[in-house]
Amino acid sequence: MAKVYKAIISASDKFVPNAFRPLWEHPAGPKTIFFWAPAFKWGLVIAGLGDINRPADKLSISQCSSLAATGLVWSRYSLVIIPKNWSLFSVNVFVAATNIYQLARAYQYQKSLEQQKK
Template sequence: MSGKVGPLSRLYNKIIGTADIYVPTKMRPFWEHAAGPKTIFFWAPLGKWVLVLAGIGDINRPAHLLSINQCSVLAMTGIIWSRYSLVIVPKNYSLFSVNVFVALTQLYQVARAVRYQRSLKDKPK
């Protein structure tokens, strides 16, 4: 690494430094935690909840429009990252919970799509 700090890092550090002053004493342990809001370990799982919301939104989508491959890959990603989040240091329970929900919503979509595909095969021609 070059050791240089880019403009976005400087902006982020300035925002965190300003917010640091206003964090109440009772919130300090959370704020200062290795997986707290000062780190990517907090913001990445927070952003990943969008995948969960998209999976929940797809519940109303007709099963013939679901991609089994895409839903399977997202489900496997959720399973793999769930495991990973418990073996890294610090353990990231926020990352664990979001990935469990990603896996569950996508496994449900896979089941719907597979059930639909099987129903097509079972129909008499």
Template sequence: MSVVYKTSMTAIGKYVPNKLQPLWNHPAGPQTIFFWAPVFKWGLVIAGLSDLKRPASELSISQSGALGLTGLIWTRYSVAIIPKNYGLFSVNLFVACTALYQVSRAIKYQREQAAIEAKQTETK
């Protein structure tokens, strides 16, 4: 399988413009998994952005928190490895931001609900 892949990448590489050759031949470029994994991970960012429409009562703090934490960990890792992978850095930064924003929405909702319940018990 790798022979077919390498042959196809060599054939495609002949059509890549000279200005894009440094990106094409980069150790974290389109010929490697270091490029394609972050590209597909943008799906998590899109899903997180679509969840902004979801009511805060339906958000999972533990799920969003875990996603945010892994986003932060991988953001740090992406600049600690060689070659530095700025595609991985950017996607994980966005994953962390969207997930941690969802956590803040869920916590705010829970606090508002607790305040409403406390107010109702006071008036009884």
């Protein structure tokens, strides 16, 4: 697979405009996994945004907690590695934010159930 990927990148190299060369040649650019991993991780953000319409009683607190914690940890990590990976930072901030929001919804739902019991 690495040979196929390198062949695709080499073939694409000549079509990249000069304006995009700095991004293309960046140590965390599209030629590396440091670009593609965060790009695909946006799927977690999209899933979290899709869950906004989900009823609060159907939210998984353990899943939202682990995703929020992971987002926070990897946000920090992305700023201490060299090269700094701003795309990894941004996707993880959004992963953490969407799941913290879901946790807040689940918490409010649990509180409302307690108040109804009283």
